[in-house]
Amino acid sequence: MANLALRSLTKSxxxxxxxxxxxxxxxxxxFVVFVGPSGCGKSTTLRMxxxxxxxxxxxxxxxxxxxNNLEPKERDIAMVFQNYAIYPHMSVKKNIAFGLRSSNMxxxxxxxxxxxxxxxxxxxxxxDRKPSQLSGGQRQRVAIGRAMVRDPAVFLFDxxxxxxxxxxxxxxxxxxxxxxQRVGNTIIFVTHDQVEAMTMADRIVxxxxxxxxxxxxxxxxxxxxxxxxxxxxxxxxxMNLLDGHLDGASVTLAGGQEVxxxxxxxGGIRKVQLGVRPDDLHPGSANPIITGKVxxxxxxxxxxxxxxxxxxxxxxxxADGRTPPQVGETVELGxxxxxxxxxxVASGAALS
Amino acid sequence: xxxxxxxxxxxxxxxxxxxxxxxxxxIRWLLLFIGGVxxxxxxxxxxxxxxxxxxxxxxxxxxxxxxxxENYTYVLEDGRFYWWFVNSIIIATITTICNLLFDSLVxxxxxxxxxxxxxxxxxAILSTLMIPTEMLVIPWYLMSQSFGWLDSxxxxxxxxLMTAFGTFLMKQFxxxxxxxxxxxxxxxxxxxxxxxxxxxxxxxxxxxxxxxIFVFLGNWxxxxxxxxxxxxxxxxxxxxxxxxxxxxxxxxxxxIMTGAAISTIPTLIVFxxxxxxxxxxxxxxxxxG
Numbered sequence: 001m002a003n004l005a006l007r008s009l010t011k012s013x014x015x016x017x018x019x020x021x022x023x024x025x026x027x028x029x030x031f032v033v034f035v036g037p038s039g040c041g042k043s044t045t046l047r048m049x050x051x052x053x054x055x056x057x058x059x060x061x062x063x064x065x066x067x068n069n070l071e072p073k074e075r076d077i078a079m080v081f082q083n084y085a086i087y088p089h090m091s092v093k094k095n096i097a098f099g100l101r102s103s104n105m106x107x108x109x110x111x112x113x114x115x116x117x118x119x120x121x122x123x124x125x126x127x128d129r130k131p132s133q134l135s136g137g138q139r140q141r142v143a144i145g146r147a148m149v150r151d152p153a154v155f156l157f158d159x160x161x162x163x164x165x166x167x168x169x170x171x172x173x174x175x176x177x178x179x180x181q182r183v184g185n186t187i188i189f190v191t192h193d194q195v196e197a198m199t200m201a202d203r204i205v206x207x208x209x210x211x212x213x214x215x216x217x218x219x220x221x222x223x224x225x226x227x228x229x230x231x232x233x234x235x236x237x238x239m240n241l242l243d244g245h246l247d248g249a250s251v252t253l254a255g256g257q258e259v260x261x262x263x264x265x266x267g268g269i270r271k272v273q274l275g276v277r278p279d280d281l282h283p284g285s286a287n288p289i290i291t292g293k294v295x296x297x298x299x300x301x302x303x304x305x306x307x308x309x310x311x312x313x314x315x316x317x318x319a320d321g322r323t324p325p326q327v328g329e330t331v332e333l334g335x336x337x338x339x340x341x342x343x344x345v346a347s348g349a350a351l352s
Numbered sequence: 353x354x355x356x357x358x359x360x361x362x363x364x365x366x367x368x369x370x371x372x373x374x375x376x377x378x379i380r381w382l383l384l385f386i387g388g389v390x391x392x393x394x395x396x397x398x399x400x401x402x403x404x405x406x407x408x409x410x411x412x413x414x415x416x417x418x419x420x421x422e423n424y425t426y427v428l429e430d431g432r433f434y435w436w437f438v439n440s441i442i443i444a445t446i447t448t449i450c451n452l453l454f455d456s457l458v459x460x461x462x463x464x465x466x467x468x469x470x471x472x473x474x475x476a477i478l479s480t481l482m483i484p485t486e487m488l489v490i491p492w493y494l495m496s497q498s499f500g501w502l503d504s505x506x507x508x509x510x511x512x513l514m515t516a517f518g519t520f521l522m523k524q525f526x527x528x529x530x531x532x533x534x535x536x537x538x539x540x541x542x543x544x545x546x547x548x549x550x551x552x553x554x555x556x557x558x559x560x561x562x563x564x565i566f567v568f569l570g571n572w573x574x575x576x577x578x579x580x581x582x583x584x585x586x587x588x589x590x591x592x593x594x595x596x597x598x599x600x601x602x603x604x605x606x607x608i609m610t611g612a613a614i615s616t617i618p619t620l621i622v623f624x625x626x627x628x629x630x631x632x633x634x635x636x637x638x639x640x641g
Contacts, residue, residue: 050535050539051539052535052538052539071538072535072538072539073538073539073540073541073542077539078539079535079536079539081532081535081536082532083530083532084532085530085532085533085535085536087533087551087554087555088555089554089555089557098537098540099540101540101541101542102540102541102542103541146536146540150540
């Protein structure tokens with residue numbers, strides 16, 4: 001096990017810089033998830049940590065040792081790929097044992113280790129099977145087993161659940177999380193799925209266009225987004241952003257409604273966006289913000305999502321599942337002041 | 353009892369197949385049959401002629417009137433044929449092994465490594481496919497002469513130890529090996545040669561099998577170059593040797609056909625060994641399901 005540090009890491013392909021000096025410290029045993037849209041640089045960062053991509057500038061440290069010029073095999077890492085990359089011509093056992101090929105471990109110890117890993121992953125009965133005889137989830141487990149068997153300092157996961165169906169993905173998510181609790185190695189996990197990030201991570205790194213937007217616990221990035229990108233990226237449905245003007249401690253929305261927001265950083269007069277999550281926005285709230293007409297309903301059982309046409313555009317709110325407002329009905333939507341966010345329009349940065 | 357009028361769908365299903373479809377089927381089968389006969393007949397005549405006495409050779413009857421294995425006894429007891437057979441086996445086997453190794457090494461390198469001039473090297477290799485063998489034999493001969501390779505195994509084999517076709521074939525097949533496999537092996541501590549041998553090669557077995565069959569057959573039946581580069585009868589390969597059965601006055605077709613019949617056995621064995629590997633889709637089994 002080891003900590004990991006990235007110092008002003010950049011990556012360029014020719015004259016195009018795709019990663020613009022990112023820095024990050026990952027503690028020993030921490031589960032960190034890199035999340036962001038396609039092309040944000042999360043997989044490139046992971047591949048640079050693995051040594052599969054050269055670093056243009058900056059330093060990568062694993063366990064306090066600079067690894068920039070080390071081969072992948074010398075970095076004490078193991079990687080699980082999106083396509084599993086388990087060798088089809090080898091049995092499960094040989095695939096798992098493959099990770100130990102270059103180890104000096106005596107044969108009986110290797111055998112013991114393979115059994116141990118297969119036991120953890122509940123694959124002892126499958127050791128003699130070929131990958132073609134396994135389901136998607138089992139193949140993914142083999143890939144994890146091959147990574148685990150070496151007991152590396154850092155595990156790297158490159159979107160390992162993307163090819164699984166929804167049910168299996170949920171199951172594997174849980175298994176990986178349990179596995180981390182059990183083995184305690186440092187894990188860097190890349191995904192574009194914010195639900196995966198929220199459910200698995202100790203800390204989430206949100207990336208966009210080669211920059212880190214925010215690093216924080218799932219709670220922090222959800223409840224205190226650093227900017228409008230994070231606010232919209234994390235959470236489903238996305239946070240509503242309503243255009244308005246900030247004047248002192250209150251925001252005046254396009255429809256003329258004035259909303260008081262507590263704990264604002266930097267006052268003055270400027271264009272802002274008021275952010276409120278659909279989960280926090282309800283009809284009939286004690287603190288009304290905006291009025292509009294319901295255009296669509298999405299029943300979710302206990303709750304119903306309502307799409308409301310307002311002077312600030314269409315917004316989404318959550319209503320009670322038993323007695324939701326009808327389509328065409330005019331509703332007054334409100335949220336508790338502590339659930340309101342204010343973002344500067346020019347920079348996108350959070351002011352609350 | 354209630355009568356139910358058949359629906360439009362039922363009528364459609366019950367309708368017999370159109371006559372034109374049946375006719376098309378018959379034509380297809382007929383063409384295939386003709387093709388099959390055209391392929392099999394030369395082989396049938398080869399075996400038939402090998403079982404005939406010399407006076408019956410020019411009769412077109414497929415079944416010999418007085419079948420004999422005398423020709424086989426003669427050919428197998430003739431010391432020359434034995435050596436030609438051994439020469440052909442040595443040359444075809446070594447050339448096949450070399451092609452499997454060198455073509456796949458070069459194909460793998462051109463496919464999986466990015467280096468300056470990669471494309472130029474590939475095009476240069478491919479362009480040699482456009483030069484006919486007849487044009488190459490003169491430089492080959494001059495080379496063999498300069499290096500003292502005339503009338504030797506090395507002289508017969510050297511032009512075919514690596515082929516542009518094989519390199520191209522292997523490169524294209526290595527394209528289907530996902531980079532993830534190679535990167536996973538790199539992380540697991542294998543060097544590039546180990547990755548090629550342990551990971552990439554088993555995944556392109558169908559291509560290797562196809563290449564092995566092509567190269568073996570090509571060298572087994574090669575005539576022009578072995579004829580030019582060899583002088584002594586003991587260095588002949590089977591095709592060169594068989595062409596010498598007979599003289600200016602008479603060609604001993606029954607012996608040539610007997611030799612040809614015997615010489616098909618190794619090619620059949622090679623085909624039977626390798627054809628089972630020609631099963632596509634092995635590569636995909638380790639990827640997403």
